[in-house]
Amino acid sequence: MESYGILGWIVIGGIAGAIAKLLMPGKDPGGCIITILLGIAGALLAGFLGRAIGWYEPDGGAGFIAAIVGAFLILLIYRMVLRRRR
Numbered sequence: 472m473e474s475y476g477i478l479g480w481i482v483i484g485g486i487a488g489a490i491a492k493l494l495m496p497g498k499d500p501g502g503c504i505i506t507i508l509l510g511i512a513g514a515l516l517a518g519f520l521g522r523a524i525g526w527y528e529p530d531g532g533a534g535f536i537a538a539i540v541g542a543f544l545i546l547l548i549y550r551m552v553l554r555r556r557r
Contacts, residue, residue, distance in 0.1 A: 483538060484511030491542035495550075509549060513542025 488510020517537035521527040526537075 481507060481511065483535065484508075484514050484542070486510065487514055487535065487538040487542040488546070490539050491546050494539075494543060495546055497550075505549075509545045510538070510542040513540070513545040514538035515541070516545060517541030 485507040488506040488508075491510065491513065492506055514537075517534075517540060518527060520541075521534075521537055
C-alpha cells in the first residue's frame with residue numbers, strides 16, 4: 472500500500488474490511504460503506520503500528536494481511552461499542 476493514493480486506500484480498505492467481516496462470525500451492524508470505512512481505518516491502524524514497531528518504512532503503508540488484521544480489530548471494537556449501547 473505504498474503509493475496507491477486515495478483510490479487505492481478505498482479499494483484495499485474495502486477488500487480488507489470485507490475479508491475481516493467474513494472472518495468474524497455473527498451479524499454485523501453496518502453496510503457496505505461502514506465496511507469500507509472500517510477497512511480503511513484498519514489499514515491505517517496497521518500502517519501506524521507497523522511504522523511504530525519498525526516493520527515499515529516511515530513513508531510506507533501496511534501490507535494487505537496487516538490491513539485485514541487491522542480491519543478485523545477495528546470491526547471487533549466497533550461491535551463491542553455497539554453492544555454496550557443496546
